[in-house]
Amino acid sequence: MTLVAAPLALAAAFGIVTFLGSGAATGAAPSEPVDGAELFATQCSSCHGLDGLGVEGRGPTLEPEGEASADFVLRTGRMPMATTDRQAHRGPVRYSEEEIVALVEHVGMIGSGPDTPNIEIEGADVSNGGELYRLNCAACHVASGAGAPIGGGRQAPNLLEATPTEVGQAIIVGPGSMPVFSEFEPQELNDIAAYIHEALTDDDTTSASRFGGAGPVAEGLAAWILALIPLVALTRWIGRPKDGRDHPEDAAGPDGDDGEPSIDDGTEDSELVST
Amino acid sequence: MSVFDRFSRGDTDDAGEVTKRRGLVERYVDSVTSRTGGGSFVTKSLRKVFPSHFSFLWGELALYSLIVLFLTGTYLTLFFEGSQEVVTYTGSHEPLQGQEVSAAFDSVMRISFEVKGGLLIRQMHHWSALLFVGAIALHMARVFFTGAFRRPRDLNWIVGLTLLLLALAAGFTGYSLPDDLLSGTGLRITNGIILAIPFIGERLAYLIFGGEWPGTDIIGRLYPVHILLIPAAIVAVLSIHLALVWRQKHTQFRGPGRTEQNVVGERVWPAFAMKSIGLLFLTAGVLTAMGAIFEINPVWLYGPYDTAAATSFAQPDWYIGFLEGSVRLFPPWEFRAGGFVINTLVFSGILIPGIVFGGLFLAPTIERRLTGDTADHHLLDRPRDAPNRTAAGAASIAFVAVLFLGGAQDVVASTLDFSVGHVTTVLQFAMILAPPIVFVITKRTCVELRDRTGPERTERRVPVERTADGGYHIPDDQLEDWMLAGGAAPGHFDEMADHSTVRGKHAHRDESDPVHADEEALDEMRDDAGADR
Numbered sequence A: 001m002t003l004v005a006a007p008l009a010l011a012a013a014f015g016i017v018t019f020l021g022s023g024a025a026t027g028a029a030p031s032e033p034v035d036g037a038e039l040f041a042t043q044c045s046s047c048h049g050l051d052g053l054g055v056e057g058r059g060p061t062l063e064p065e066g067e068a069s070a071d072f073v074l075r076t077g078r079m080p081m082a083t084t085d086r087q088a089h090r091g092p093v094r095y096s097e098e099e100i101v102a103l104v105e106h107v108g109m110i111g112s113g114p115d116t117p118n119i120e121i122e123g124a125d126v127s128n129g130g131e132l133y134r135l136n137c138a139a140c141h142v143a144s145g146a147g148a149p150i151g152g153g154r155q156a157p158n159l160l161e162a163t164p165t166e167v168g169q170a171i172i173v174g175p176g177s178m179p180v181f182s183e184f185e186p187q188e189l190n191d192i193a194a195y196i197h198e199a200l201t202d203d204d205t206t207s208a209s210r211f212g213g214a215g216p217v218a219e220g221l222a223a224w225i226l227a228l229i230p231l232v233a234l235t236r237w238i239g240r241p242k243d244g245r246d247h248p249e250d251a252a253g254p255d256g257d258d259g260e261p262s263i264d265d266g267t268e269d270s271e272l273v274s275t
Numbered sequence B: 001m002s003v004f005d006r007f008s009r010g011d012t013d014d015a016g017e018v019t020k021r022r023g024l025v026e027r028y029v030d031s032v033t034s035r036t037g038g039g040s041f042v043t044k045s046l047r048k049v050f051p052s053h054f055s056f057l058w059g060e061l062a063l064y065s066l067i068v069l070f071l072t073g074t075y076l077t078l079f080f081e082g083s084q085e086v087v088t089y090t091g092s093h094e095p096l097q098g099q100e101v102s103a104a105f106d107s108v109m110r111i112s113f114e115v116k117g118g119l120l121i122r123q124m125h126h127w128s129a130l131l132f133v134g135a136i137a138l139h140m141a142r143v144f145f146t147g148a149f150r151r152p153r154d155l156n157w158i159v160g161l162t163l164l165l166l167a168l169a170a171g172f173t174g175y176s177l178p179d180d181l182l183s184g185t186g187l188r189i190t191n192g193i194i195l196a197i198p199f200i201g202e203r204l205a206y207l208i209f210g211g212e213w214p215g216t217d218i219i220g221r222l223y224p225v226h227i228l229l230i231p232a233a234i235v236a237v238l239s240i241h242l243a244l245v246w247r248q249k250h251t252q253f254r255g256p257g258r259t260e261q262n263v264v265g266e267r268v269w270p271a272f273a274m275k276s277i278g279l280l281f282l283t284a285g286v287l288t289a290m291g292a293i294f295e296i297n298p299v300w301l302y303g304p305y306d307t308a309a310a311t312s313f314a315q316p317d318w319y320i321g322f323l324e325g326s327v328r329l330f331p332p333w334e335f336r337a338g339g340f341v342i343n344t345l346v347f348s349g350i351l352i353p354g355i356v357f358g359g360l361f362l363a364p365t366i367e368r369r370l371t372g373d374t375a376d377h378h379l380l381d382r383p384r385d386a387p388n389r390t391a392a393g394a395a396s397i398a399f400v401a402v403l404f405l406g407g408a409q410d411v412v413a414s415t416l417d418f419s420v421g422h423v424t425t426v427l428q429f430a431m432i433l434a435p436p437i438v439f440v441i442t443k444r445t446c447v448e449l450r451d452r453t454g455p456e457r458t459e460r461r462v463p464v465e466r467t468a469d470g471g472y473h474i475p476d477d478q479l480e481d482w483m484l485a486g487g488a489a490p491g492h493f494d495e496m497a498d499h500s501t502v503r504g505k506h507a508h509r510d511e512s513d514p515v516h517a518d519e520e521a522l523d524e525m526r527d528d529a530g531a532d533r
């Protein structure tokens, strides 16, 4: 793995661990029915307002959002945000299943956005999904799904952690600075999700390491660090004279052999002429 | 008569016959030369001396990556199809099944997933290309920073640069062949640069690409260039390069017993030959491991080239990175000159690489002009011995390195978690500021290092004993050291000579004089070392 890949892998490992460990979160015990409006008031209103129409300088209105959007931000740990100035990132999930369902329902009543699509990757056309992915998504998320900066200090994230449902949600919701794609048929959403899941995340095409999918730059770095520098170290080992020092009997005249003409005397090849 | 007779000092019996048993290789060489003649040439070649410094092996490293390139490349030609004819992919890689791809892309997919050993060989070929240019870069740096490029090797410096250009061309054409999204992206930029050439650009691009971008011809045209024209040119120019090294001899670092007139090191046979062959195996081994363990250029992820598709992190291989960076960092200037548009690509795609390579080609001339030193040089400088040259070299590397980072600006931004805009701005400033800063720092460092008297500059002192009759004597066990110190510390020699003249000008010619006897022994050794001036 390279410099580029290592942090990604670490982040991934961290994400999985925290994801598994976050089942029982804040708030009410599982048996109690959860009040979405109340939860929203305590958890979200500081930024989105009690009515969900936004707070100037803190959070946007949730009017254009819907259940898909709320479900996406809660299950990827994007909300509640810690700070308001930066892009929302994937993080540990903060709420229990009941709380999420209640919050999603509540936001769904505030906003007019779409509901979570039903993504089914079984039997989807992976190849078609790949083509759609390269045409619509790779420009930001990279052909390998590694993610890349998109300008303005924002980052299109690595896609390898997203579940098929989250992919479908992201496509129709357009979280943060990602555009909304409303032109896809439901089957096409399945295809794209299937491609990301089967060809990128569960990629078993080669057993070889991919250097974080960062392309030729990472490969060039790898060539220097893993091949060139070790070989240079080996030339150090090979290049050393027998016992660390040259021997006078291994010195030769300018023609590389004793008793040959020197470079400067202009004589052509003649082993008889000696200096 | 064996060509190896002269290698067997001390292995002769009383009658002067060589007693050492010949090895397999030696017997084969003898059996050939006894039938073909040319023994004296072979002997001469085998007795050639190579300086033993590890940096002198980096040219070899390039050579051996080139050999791996040729071998793996030949295998690939058995399966590659250089055609842009549209076919439907029906191979075993499911995520692409049913896609319309070019025959070239299709054949690369087949090499990767169906051909036995195909992926290994393909990956080895690509890794060795990256290593090849890396080794050339190091080799060139060695030649530059030690002053090996000075007269008479300025000629070979130019030959070497031609090799570098050919290596870049080989890499670029190879990268373009699979007709995947990245190769198409690279070719498109190239098309743009050619279009930007004033006056002739449009026609030239039309000629090369067989019409408007993207056309259907370019892969078919690049294929013979990549597998025939460029390799043939590399072999031809490399032969000249190596013939010149052979003819002009190696340079060497200063050191005991080393002069402008000799070469101190190891003979080709057996020491150097063994080392060199060892390096060939090591290089091939490392490249095989790379090809087996690490994925490179996964074209099945990039997909076939499609003018509508795009991906970030679409960079060329590292050695073209400086050109990509030049394009990405240059401000979008555009001028009109008499009906012609001079756009930003003229600067970034033509002018900047022109300056970089122009500077490299002219380096020997520029140094000659600036220093007025037109003499031949066979002894090398340490980088610190020529602070201006070293500083200029470091500054140029800094410039090219900034360009390279510019080409990878999105990867840099992503790795450091900065915004792409900031990284770009910083690099634009660095492009102008880094070279002078690096120049000043490097020069200071060199001057400081040079003026510091390190242990390597201490002269070797050899005790000289006074003999009973007033002469001078060097103990036998010190003889070799004294001789070796001769190059570095002539002071001792003069001292000796002065003292011996006390007893008369030609005193040392006296047979009974112990100094003379020793000198005779020394003369013999010095002759042997080819150290006489």
Ligand code: HEM
Pocket: B055, B056, B057, B058, B059, B060, B062, B063, B066, B136, B139, B140, B143, B148, B149, B153, B156, B157, B158, B159, B160, B161, B162, B163, B164, B167, B238, B241, B245, B249, B250, B251, B252
């Ligand atoms: C195709 C790529 C190249 C190969 C395979 C190659 C190979 C070699 C080899 C094997 C040697 C003798 C060993 C050594 O000094 O390292 C050599 C010497 C040399 N090369 Fe190259 N080389 C290549 C490119 C270059 C380039 C790009 C330059 C400079 C622009 C260059 C300049 C020189 C010079 C001046 C020497 C003589 C050095 C001396 O005797 O001190 N070569 N090359």
